[in-house]
Amino acid sequence: xxxSVIRELLKVTQDPEIISFAGGLPNPKSFPLDDLEGVxxxxxxxxxxxxxxxxxxxxxxxxxxxxxxxxxxxxxxASPDDVIIVSGSQQAxxxxxxxxxxxxxxxxxxxxxxxxxxxxxxxxxxxxxxxPLDEDGMKVDVLEDTIKQMLKEDIxxxxxxxxxxxxxxxxxxMPESRxxxxxxxxxxxxxxxxxxxxxxxxxxxxxxxxxIKAYDDIGCVVYISTFSKILAPGFRLAWTIANPEVTRKxxxxxxxxxxxxxxxxxxxxxxxxxxxxxxxxxxxICELYKPKRDIMIESMKKYFPEGxxxxxxxxxxxxxxxxxxxxxxxxxxxDAIKEKIAYVHGKAFQVDGGGERSMRxxxxxxxxxxxxxxxxxxxNVIKKKLxxxxxxx
Ligand SMILES: Cc1ncc(COP(=O)(O)O)c(C=O)c1O
Numbered sequence: 001x002x003x004s005v006i007r008e009l010l011k012v013t014q015d016p017e018i019i020s021f022a023g024g025l026p027n028p029k030s031f032p033l034d035d036l037e038g039v040x041x042x043x044x045x046x047x048x049x050x051x052x053x054x055x056x057x058x059x060x061x062x063x064x065x066x067x068x069x070x071x072x073x074x075x076x077x078a079s080p081d082d083v084i085i086v087s088g089s090q091q092a093x094x095x096x097x098x099x100x101x102x103x104x105x106x107x108x109x110x111x112x113x114x115x116x117x118x119x120x121x122x123x124x125x126x127x128x129x130x131x132p133l134d135e136d137g138m139k140v141d142v143l144e145d146t147i148k149q150m151l152k153e154d155i156x157x158x159x160x161x162x163x164x165x166x167x168x169x170x171x172x173x174m175p176e177s178r179x180x181x182x183x184x185x186x187x188x189x190x191x192x193x194x195x196x197x198x199x200x201x202x203x204x205x206x207x208x209x210x211x212i213k214a215y216d217d218i219g220c221v222v223y224i225s226t227f228s229k230i231l232a233p234g235f236r237l238a239w240t241i242a243n244p245e246v247t248r249k250x251x252x253x254x255x256x257x258x259x260x261x262x263x264x265x266x267x268x269x270x271x272x273x274x275x276x277x278x279x280x281x282x283x284x285i286c287e288l289y290k291p292k293r294d295i296m297i298e299s300m301k302k303y304f305p306e307g308x309x310x311x312x313x314x315x316x317x318x319x320x321x322x323x324x325x326x327x328x329x330x331x332x333x334x335d336a337i338k339e340k341i342a343y344v345h346g347k348a349f350q351v352d353g354g355g356e357r358s359m360r361x362x363x364x365x366x367x368x369x370x371x372x373x374x375x376x377x378x379x380n381v382i383k384k385k386l387x388x389x390x391x392x393x
Contacts, residue, residue, distance in 0.1 A: 001123050012337060019374035021361040022342040024168060024317060027292075030285045030364075031232055035277055036268065043267045055263040057255050058247075059085025059239070063270040067239050070273070074200075075214030076223065078241045084250055085261045089198055089226040089238040091254070093120040093161075096194055096222060098253045099246070100158045101126040106150065109161040110138045112320070112349030112358070114168045114196065117161050128351040129157070135311055137164050137174030140181045147189050159192040159222075164212055166199035166316025169349050169360035173314055179212045186220040192246075193221045198229050198238075199316035201282050204290040206314040219243030227269055229317065230282050235265035289317070289364050295371045296363040303379030305386055317364040322346075322357050323382060326389040329359040332381060341377045 012018070043051050058064070064080035071078050086092045093116060101107065103125035109117060111130030121128060129150075131143045143160065150157055162182075164174040174182075186193050195212045213223035219242070226238035240250060254260075272278055296319055297312050307324035323329065329345040336342060346358025366374060 002119065012342065015340075018337070018340045018342055019366060019370045019377070020342040021363070021366065021374060021378075022344050023365060024362055025365040026229055026233060026285075026317075027288060027364050030288055032277070032281050032284075035281070036232075036272070039268055039271045039275070039277075043264075043271055047267055051264045051267040053263060055260040055266065057084075057251050057260050059083070059261055060263070060266040060270060063266050063273075064239075066270060066273045068241075071213075071223075071241060074208070075210040076241060078213075082241050082244065082247055084240045084242075084247060084254065085266055086224075086238050086240060086254065087258055087261045088228065088233075088236045089196060089224045090116050090120065091257065092224040092238060092240045092250075093117050093194075093196070094123070095240075095250045095253045095257070096159070096161075097121045097124040097126065099249045100192070106155050106157045107159050107161060108143065108146065108157050109351060110163070110167065110170075111352065112169050112346065112355055113161065113351070114163055115344075115348050117163075117196065118349075118351060121161070126158070130351045131160075133167065133170050133172060135172055136178055137167060137172050138162055138178070138182075140178050140185065143182075144185050147185065147191065151189070157191060159194050160186070161194040161196065162212070163196045163199075165197055165209065166202060166313060166318075168199070168316070169318050169344070169346075170320040171311055171313030171316055171318050173206060173209065174212075176209060179210070180215055182212055183215045183220070186216075187218060191220070195221050195223045197223065197225045200225070201230050202286060202289060202317065203315040204286060204293060204313075213241060219246075222246055230278065230285065231269060231272065235269060236262055237265050237269055292363045292366070292368060292371055293319070295368050296361065296375060299372045299375035300379075303376045305379070305383050307386075308382070317362055319361045319363060320346075321359050321361060323359075324386065325357070327382070327385050328356045330356070332385050335385065336378065336381050339377045339381050341374055341381065343378070 064083040067083050068078045068080045097120050101124035106127045107121050108129050111132045131138050213221045223241040227235055310319055310321045344360045346355030
């Protein structure tokens, strides 16, 4: 098993003077403290004895009902029996690995892709093959060619792992046509799709787009989403929606992992939804993050030297920046830390050794002022690096 680069980085960034764009942290200002105080009070008063007890492994039924109703609004027709409440999407990813991967198996993911997914799948000794992304997410034509080639070589990929909506780390969103094409590929080659969707509700300037799961008529998509980015990551509360067979296997795995997800936070999230507070809260989060995204992108234009590229994310929490030739963002990280600035270098999100010139910048956590100051500092670090590169040349 390998240590997580991001978890290690987060330790360095504990220094309060450092402006960190490294973690994938929600802004703590977004946590609805007052509303939750009322909810917790009512949960204790009305359901305290159940909320403090062990629960079923699959999760609180009323919360599963609420989740299936919400999924229905997003175009996903799922019964509460298809839902498992898990201890964070990270647990879902680990469970997917446990259910599907034997040592030496192959799984497919995006390039770049979420580091926590890489770590979860590699812990089951799987080989990961990366499919490059463009501004519309995973290149599905390359995916199809890769699957065909694998099958010729007698390799049956176990699944394709994707974050199709406001991808972590690249920020891109996959259009409907590609989502449908993915379902066709999954049907044709009989392959599972693991759709990880923590950011789908954090939309700033695009219309709602249905999850891939919404196009799934045969049960080939395992859908994962979480309360971490729309309520509170400290709750450790997420959910999966999958076909009955996969759901059954995942529940068996979860029994051995933790018996059940935190019952208390399940009651709280359920009551928060029941009161109609979640959608209002998501709107507030979007109102908080959209200007942060804009400040980050505009400050980049102001302070970064020419030659960088950055896709302006239409939602989510991350901007993905690629710098001019000759800069290694892992090496530059040490200079950045000296200037009290942190990010995650691009190599951390690769499975094939690329990503040297890229970095992931989180815009949700910092204050608006820190975003501007931080991008100025980072711009200076990059300028100095480029000057050194010129001097050597
Ligand atoms: C794509 C993706 N999947 C899963 C997770 C894990 O989220 P959770 O807090 O639900 O475990 C994250 C967290 O940043 C993420 O970005």
